[in-house]
Amino acid sequence: MKVIVIGGGASGMMASLASSKNNQVTLIERNDELGKKLKITGGGRCNITNNREIEDFFDKVVTNRKFLYSSFYSFTNRDLLNYFNKNNLEYKVEHDNDEKVYTKSDKSIEVIETLKKDLIKNKVNIIYNKKVIDLIVENNAVIGVITQDNDKIFADKVIVATGGKSYPHTGSDGFMYEVLSKYHTITKIYPALTPLIIKEGFIKNLQGISLKNVDISCKINKKTISKFGDIIFTHFGVSGPCILKLSSYINKTLEENEITLKFDFLPNIGIEDLSKIIRKNPNKNIFNNLKSLLPSNFLKEILNHLNLSEVKSSDLSKKDEARIIESLKNLNLTCIGSKGIKTSQVTCGGVSVKEINSSTLESKIIKNLYFCGEVIDVDAETGGYNLQIAFSTGYLAGSI
Numbered sequence: 001m002k003v004i005v006i007g008g009g010a011s012g013m014m015a016s017l018a019s020s021k022n023n024q025v026t027l028i029e030r031n032d033e034l035g036k037k038l039k040i041t042g043g044g045r046c047n048i049t050n051n052r053e054i055e056d057f058f059d060k061v062v063t064n065r066k067f068l069y070s071s072f073y074s075f076t077n078r079d080l081l082n083y084f085n086k087n088n089l090e091y092k093v094e095h096d097n098d099e100k101v102y103t104k105s106d107k108s109i110e111v112i113e114t115l116k117k118d119l120i121k122n123k124v125n126i127i128y129n130k131k132v133i134d135l136i137v138e139n140n141a142v143i144g145v146i147t148q149d150n151d152k153i154f155a156d157k158v159i160v161a162t163g164g165k166s167y168p169h170t171g172s173d174g175f176m177y178e179v180l181s182k183y184h185t186i187t188k189i190y191p192a193l194t195p196l197i198i199k200e201g202f203i204k205n206l207q208g209i210s211l212k213n214v215d216i217s218c219k220i221n222k223k224t225i226s227k228f229g230d231i232i233f234t235h236f237g238v239s240g241p242c243i244l245k246l247s248s249y250i251n252k253t254l255e256e257n258e259i260t261l262k263f264d265f266l267p268n269i270g271i272e273d274l275s276k277i278i279r280k281n282p283n284k285n286i287f288n289n290l291k292s293l294l295p296s297n298f299l300k301e302i303l304n305h306l307n308l309s310e311v312k313s314s315d316l317s318k319k320d321e322a323r324i325i326e327s328l329k330n331l332n333l334t335c336i337g338s339k340g341i342k343t344s345q346v347t348c349g350g351v352s353v354k355e356i357n358s359s360t361l362e363s364k365i366i367k368n369l370y371f372c373g374e375v376i377d378v379d380a381e382t383g384g385y386n387l388q389i390a391f392s393t394g395y396l397a398g399s400i
């Protein structure tokens with residue numbers, strides 16, 4: 001059987017490999033290289049997957065987790081790591097970093113090289129610098145693709161692995177959503193895993209300060225969403241792993257409404273204990289009493305903002321003590337937007353899962369048309385889960 005895979009990212013390469021066991025596969029990539037987005041993952045280190053049990057992955061999927069059941073179980077994180085093991089790619093598990101799995105060398109390029117070498121070994125025909133601009137569909141079945149230079153390439157099966165809309169310079173710029181919308185419902189696109197913009201101006205003074213173990217919560221449709229982790233203040237607002245995670249849960253609401261985010265910078269210290277620490281040494285100013293708990297530059301800015309930086313603990317009023325506690329354990333900041341799809345790590349939205357058979361990833365509308373990876377309306381938290389989605393769906397779409 002002749003198979004065309006459109007898109008040479010993580011999902012397309014895995015789909016090509018899985019399919020190449022029994023078929024003649026052509027992989028069409030618009031760039032002059034494979035895995036351009038893969039190269040920038042994990043800050044160039046590639047957080048390949050996560051070391052948790054595959055059962056635990058579902059909780060980390062933000063959109064359409066049930067749809068991924070067959071994909072995750074067809075090709076689990078252990079299968080992926082076994083695959084890399086067999087193909088001599090060394091990896092490491094960072095137990096103290098949320099069980100994330102990275103390349104041992106901290107070089108994402110090794111993942112691409114490993115996959116590419118295997119594609120060549122398995123005689124996958126890779127065509128570079130060719131952009132697919134349409135599908136050829138006859139009698140509700142796909143029979144091939146049309147490329148930008150008006151070539152028609154025919155096949156018995158077409159797998160769409162063209163990714164999302166974020167970081168458009170990597171090749172996944174959302175163009176294929178337009179093409180696919182002729183045949184399928186494309187759900188609304190939102191940025192996911194994206195930094196957030198904060199209204200309060202004093203936040204600019206905190207620019208560059210990073211904090212560990214922050215608890216952030218907000219209310220969306222009466223439901224409390226809370227995330228825990230590291231954050232960094234920027235000139236426009238907040239970023240860092242905890243913020244990125246949270247953004248995926250609030251992106252739809254954020255499009256129309258401001259959202260109040262509540263920051264607890266000391267989640268392990270109760271209000272009474274914090275009050276005692278503030279009063280610990282009455283002759284010292286508050287900064288000195290608190291400086292072991294939080295980075296000095298952060299504390300200084302917060303106390304400056306409250307006009308309490310020079311106040312001695314013994315001179316502190318009850319009301320001002322409450323203001324300090326409120327700022328450290330329940331700081332309300334107004335989120336007025338996100339940095340948008342171009343800088344979001346993942347796209348929320350895409351080909352509607354209602355129109356894809358989750359056991360095979362074949363279109364329910366066009367016969368012999370399959371989907372894998374981020375082009376589908378699925379997205380997950382940070383931690384290696386998005387790449388596992390790409391590899392698992394790629395494997396399933398290719399092996400059917």
Ligand SMILES: Cc1cc2nc3c(=O)[nH]c(=O)nc-3n(C[C@H](O)[C@H](O)[C@H](O)COP(=O)(O)OP(=O)(O)OC[C@H]3O[C@@H](n4cnc5c(N)ncnc54)[C@H](O)[C@@H]3O)c2cc1C
Pocket residue numbers: 006007008009010011012028029030031034035036037038040041042043046047048049130131132133161162163164166167170171172173175176344345346372373374375383384385386387388390
């Ligand atoms: C900065 C950043 C860091 C990230 N870090 C991580 C991480 O560490 N761990 C993790 O799990 N996830 C991470 N992600 C998310 C992850 O990279 C994506 O979810 C994943 O790459 C999606 O794979 P894909 O194959 O579906 O799409 P892509 O990797 O986007 O691949 C799609 C390919 O299709 C090609 N293409 C598109 N349209 C056409 C066309 N019309 N014709 C021909 N070719 C076409 C594109 O050029 C591209 O090469 C990160 C994302 C970003 C942006």
